[in-house]
Amino acid sequence: MITATSTEHLVYKTRNASLSQSDSTNSYILRFFNDELEFRACEFISFKRKIQQLDLPQLLSTEAPDVEVLYLPHCDRLMVLSIHEILELREVLAGAFTMLELNSVIHREIVRKV
């Protein structure tokens, strides 16, 4: 378990998920139910894209069980996600990216200007 330190900033939180940024390791930490996943920036961006690209209507319409199996190459793990979990992941990621982009705007307009 990666413990929260002063260099770790909570970026966005939903009911069962949270996304933090660690300034000491330059990484993002996703806590999802009892799971914890660490991402470097580029891994995090491609993770978000993967979650966005999941085809929910297709997941609902097929005979197969309504779960999606997602492979995370950066930590060699598999995630098995229900539709609810996918929706919550999308929510936390959308919120987190909005906040991170806002942070970029603050850096561009204020921090780097002084």
Place this chain on the structure above:
Amino acid sequence: MKDILRRHHVLKEEIVELINKQIKMEAHSSSAYLAMAAWCDVRGYDNSAEFFFKQSDEERVHQLKFFHYLTDMECDAVSPGTDMPQHEFPTLRSVFEKALEMEIAVTDSIHNMVKVCREHGDIATEEFLRWFVQEQIEEEFVARRTLELFDVLGEDKIGLGLLEQQVLSVQYDGGNA
């Protein structure tokens, strides 16, 4: 809080997606030209075949230019699988017609990318695309001129023979003449 995202997230996602689509389009062009080269080659149109082999190589170079741009910006570049291109054509003229059609589609696509860059204020990518805008002027010119040769020379055996002699020398002068 550090701005880690900006260090790695240089391009907007929409732009990355567009460039990946373009990579696929260039890959498709490359493979389509290869099919055209094969059609010409087996029918004895050696110079036309060479023309299309060269075009195919150029499209591959375009594909790589876009690909490297994405990887240089630390964005995900997707190596495309391509659909089967058209292999059968009724006439030599129709091969060149298809080539011009493809180039026009690429031009439209590049222009659209420039517009999207402007919407997003992505000055760097717009600047990067400048080369492609120029390149398409040239590509379209050559494709159009070559097609015009069919009208000028006719499509009987003599005409096609003359076309074979001239097809490799069609060049864009950069608007200087």
